[in-house]
Amino acid sequence: MVGTGGPVATFSVWDYVVFAGIILVAAGIGLFQAIRGRKETSSAEFLLGGRQMTAVPVAMSLTASFMSGITVIGTPAEAYRFGTAFWIFGISYSIMSAVTAEIFVPLFYRLGITSAYEYLEMRFSRPIRVIGTSMYIVQTALYTGLVIYAPALALNQITGLDLWGVLVATGVVCIVYCTLGGLKAVIWTDVLQMVVMLAGFVAVIARGAVLQGGLTNIFQDAREGGRLETFDFDPDPLKRHTFWTIVVGGSVMWVSIYSINQSQVQRYISCKTLGHAKMSLYVNMVGLWVTVSLAMLSGLTMYSIYKNCDPLTNGDIGTPDQLLPYLVMDILAVYPGIPGLFVAAAYSGTLSTVSSSINALVAVTMEDFIVPFWKNLPQKQISWMNMGLSVFFGALCIGMAGVASMMGSVLQAALSIFGMISGPLLGLYLLGMLFRTTNSVGGLVGMIIGLVLTLWVGIGGQIYPPTAEKTNPLPLSTEGCITNQTFTTTIPVTSQPDVSVRPPLADTWYSLSYVYFSLLGTLTTIVSGLLVSIITGGCKQEKLNSNLFVRKNDLICFSCFSKHKVADITEKAATDFDMGVDNAAFTETDVMSKVSEKVTKL
Template sequence: MVATGGPVATFSVWDYVVFAGTILGAAGIGLFQAIRSRKDTSSNEFLLGGRQMTAVPVAMSLTASFMSGITVIGTPAEAYRFGAAFWLFGFSYAIMSAITAEIFVPLFYRLGITSTYEVRRGVVLYTGLVIYAPALALNQITGLDLWGVLVATGVVCIFYCTLGGLKAVIWTDVLQMVVMLAGFVAVIARGAILQGGLTKIWEDAREGGRLNAFDFDPDPLKRHTFWTIVIGGSIMWTSIYSINQSQVQRYISCKTLTHAKMSLYVNMVGLWVTVSLAVFSGLTMYSIYKYCDPLSNGDIATSDQLLPYLVMDILAAYPGIPGLFVAAAYSGTLSTVSSSINALTAVTMEDFILPVCKNLTEKQINWMNMGLSVFFGALCIGMAGVASVMGSVLQAALSVFGMISGPLLGLYLLGMFFRTSNSIGGLTGMIIGLILTLWVGIGGQIYPATAKKTNPLQVSTVGCNNTVGQNYTRLHWTSPGNVTVQPDGRPALADSWYSLSYLYFAVLGMLTTMVFGLLVSMITGEICLPFLAPSSTVSDIYEKTETDLPMGLDNSGYIDLEATTKAVTTKM
């Protein structure tokens, strides 16, 4: 019986057919793109799709890239445990899209770069998390060996990345985005039928405190408030979309700047739709399990298995539908992993190999691109093992990006907006920023915040068949491998510094990098005061408002011939 606890059904033959069909579809797209582009083996075609992509497929690819299996697995569990506050990220997506489209994209598109000097360790670790999340789900539903599933995921991604390049990645993302959304719709539709309609689900969520999303408490130590999500979330997502190699690679693959900008705004709508469906799936799950929480009842081992458990509990009677859900989780994974592999390949080739090996032919470069794809695919599979000890996949993934991308965003902003800055200041600021974010992030893993700061909502097991009606309230759930033995006395920093909301990691890293970067630059460099020419500005926003823009103190090591010539001509 549904929602009464105990074991649930496992995969049927039709579920395996649907799941395998999705995986083969992704591989087929890679093979098709390889055959279609067999005459053009240039690095530009492999890494940038020949710069002929249009807005809509790129937008869907942008959405699918970071709305990964982590979103499919983690966001519904987040809404179930903590309520619908995660929906407030819709504000963050809007702010991020505007900043990236109007400030960063014009610069990167004008430069026509292939690499943004992405820090590869952050990408590899995040990709390991992405592989681990749906593998855990498939292991829960089917009983297949966890590491066997991890390796199979990586192999499929390596296959179509190696054969088809960026075009294969983007068009596969389009397919996978559709499958992801279909998985959410299937869960919500079946839940609505069981519970008596969407209105009943909404009422249950309200009565269970799941709709109290607008918490305006300014306390930066509280995990999710309006301010941590809108301010911290905006900076974090901007760091992901503005300078992340896999995202920038998509912008500059567009045929025009207009298409590149439009792709971000269409992507914003895609993010809204995806997060809304994911959160409502979590509310549906709460409506069904409000009297029998599977985690408290011992039916599952981690909160990341909540949605897979629900799928097998309510959809097992419909052959093929559980397979669709697992395909949805895997579609997000394949999208993100393939994006990361393609991005890592681009960075390594452009920044390390081509500057040293300048006489390589296009054919040799293409073979090296394929070899790098295989190498980084294998590396990401290995990092999935590290991901298994990092706790809730959703928070772990966003924490990784906050810790790494925040200081990187600060470094980019330092160079883009402050001609005062120099390389010594930028490097020093970024190192200090990384030290602080890694310190607070790792400290938070060792000494998790208390329930008072994370505020998990009430659950119950009174409706479970194999319990005696015990209520569980204010639970603090952790994943296996993330259970930390607490000392008798927590250090003083545990309930202050280490309890900082993970959404502020990026803000901390960005501000630290910029402040220390400017200070060190002013100390180490001689200073003068030239004008900044329009062609040297970061965005067409400035070009529309100012002809010449005095930017204050400048490092004498920087010589802007165009600006100097223009200034001299004006004086004459």
């Protein structure tokens, strides 16, 4: 009986067919792109899709990359356990999209970069670029391994799918279409995966609504269970989720992910015009709204079904991440193939993130470590190196999944460290983009201070987790359970620190909301970087390239209403009139021809 506890069904033959079919279609898209573009073997074609992508597929790819397998199964569990405060992240997505589109995209776009970290060398120095790239490679390889392992473990223990078989298969599929099809394959498979993921959420919500007598009853149950108390305006920075932590801290966190993370930057600079690049972020914003809304609604549906019999408390599952897979097998197993669709949705999130990471890792390795030292490599050799690196990083990510399986409770700690690194890096970029006085010494010292501070508070928070008073878990019941099960987990047992005696910092500094980590790192880096730059004499260069700084006319509110003189057209035609022409690969002849067209029209 649904919602009363106990074991649930496992995969049927049709579930395996649907699951395998969707994964094979994803691989097929990669092969199609490889065959279609077999005559285009340039590095720009492989890494940036020839810089001719359009807004909508890039936007869907950006959204799909955000929706890792951890997000697909973790966000509904968040609504189930803590309520809908996570919904406020929709405001953060809006702020992030505007900041990224109007400040970062124009700057990266006009510089014609392939690696986001090229900017660090242009503005500061070669060593800072190498440090920034190295930090990205380490965090991305580790995070990608975790993205492969965490949902695989949750789904394995619910569906019975072989854990390591699926881990290896996931990596191999990504390697195939990343190696053969490049960025175009990644983006177009992301489009398919986005559709599949949203279909998975819709299937859960629709079936739940039928079982519970409509969405009205689901919302009524959620209201009675305290799940709809979304807005908490308490300014306490130690509380896990409040309006202020999510809007202020969450906005900075998402800006750091979308604005300077190579996986995201590589997509919007692949667009054929600046207008498409900006539009991709605004369409992506709508995609994020839809995604988080469906995920939250799935969580509320899950609560309505299990309000009287919590599977986690009852021992039917071992971790919160298994809640949604358990629900799927409980309510959808009567429809052969539908559980397979959901599992494919979760793995589509994994495939999307892994493929994005592999392609981005190849780009930064080529642009930051190989091309600068071997500038005259033949194009054919560069193409083979791109494909070879795709295979290498794909294998590395599978290997990191193996490392993740050994981590036990350190798994969440590693995910938190990934988020902590982005804050200081964002601070470094803002130092370079906004302040002409910042020098290399100030930038480097500021980033190190910011990184040390965020790692200190983050690791401390993992060792001494915040109390329930700060995390605010909502009550759950097992009164309606028919049976009690003893769940056996396969997560390796690791030694845990003795937290019975909490140090003085545990309930203050270490309890800082994780959403504020990026804000802390960003502000610390900016303040300390400026101070050190001033102490060390500021920027002593005679003249800095104005392209390295944010311009007023980059912002749409200025570019749309400013009046341009004919004398200014040569300099500004590519950015002010139609929000961009061909991407940074365009030639001087192309620019002058477009300028002539503008002058003629005037």
